[in-house]
Amino acid sequence: MSSSKTNSHSKPQPQEGNMALQTHSPSHAHNSNKHGHGVFGDVYTITKDMHADHHNPSFDFQFRLPPLPNFLGSREAREFFSGALAGAMTKAILAPLETIRTRMVVGVGSKNIAGSFVEVIQQQGWQGLWAGNMINMLRIVPTQAIELATFECVKRTMTSLQNKWEEAGDPKLQIGFIDFNLPMSWISPVAVAGAAAGIASTIVCHPLEVLKDRLTVSPEIYPTLGIAIRNIYKDGGVGAFYAGISPTLVGMLPYSTCYYFLYDTMKDSYCQSKNKKTLNRPEMLVLGALAGFTASTISFPLEVARKRLMVGALQGKCPPNMAAALTEVIREEGLKGLYRGWGASCLKVMPSSGITWMFYEAWKDILLVQNGNPF
Structure with missing residues (x-):
């Protein structure tokens, strides 16, 4: 660096520039907070720090968000927001596979993946692959966030309760003069959490799932979201x-439990x-793709x-319950009918599961770790 540049730093600077230069000095911290950081002062500080670390081989540039608003101050809120962002980004990418999967599962149109793609494009154009995607996005954002x-x-x-029970002794049940120990170590916190996640998201977001399926399967009857809501309610x-x-x-229940249990278990085992x-x-x-594939295969019937x-109801024949629906499928198509559309489902579930976990963990890194809440 030339001497002229060195001397220029020693000359008096405008007030904001002086504030920026003195932010690292404890004696000037109070004055800096009192007057506030000017825009040019902040920029000058950043460029000065980058210049100082230019020759440091350990200097690592990372993307960081500014301090988050108060309503995202809690860990739970940031995890909720991370899930919402991950779900929205995943569905925007994989909407065509969701359309094909839904059509094949309910028996609409072609019985193979390629034929379904061609059929949708011929009937509705390329935009048909995103049929119902608006409601799908409205559905997946709260669903994924809640889940x-x-x-x-x-x-x-x-996990916290199990640790407390282990320290204080397992809960006991007394019947007459007989005491029973109730060990909690056999309960998997991951499996319980997976089941709870599926139940909570389903109860809250099921109406959106119904709307999404109606818009996807019968766009001629339900061409828009408003019409679908009005006709279904009517x-x-x-x-x-x-x-x-x-x-x-x-x-x-079986899907969500298996899905989260498998991912968490495989992640821990692999890291070890x-x-x-x-x-x-x-x-x-x-690992997310493998967890989704296995859980989907187990629960697909x-x-x-x-x-x-x-x-x-759209086809004029609605089975009264799940057992009747399973019996109807087996009677019409045999046991293989229970896995009709399984290939298309895996084609959608595997990338969806993997991409969701990848986006979710990435957003957690940004919203939790980089904002002072390491986990």
């Missing part, structure tokens, strides 16, 4: 928006085997029955 935030909160709560009142809620909960604390982004993508119940 992931509930999972994190219940998992922490259950046909069955508020209860129509909860059509299929029972089979949805029945189907959601590699002697590392966290996964990188490609590893999150792969229940998903088929659930979809039949939800859209059966």
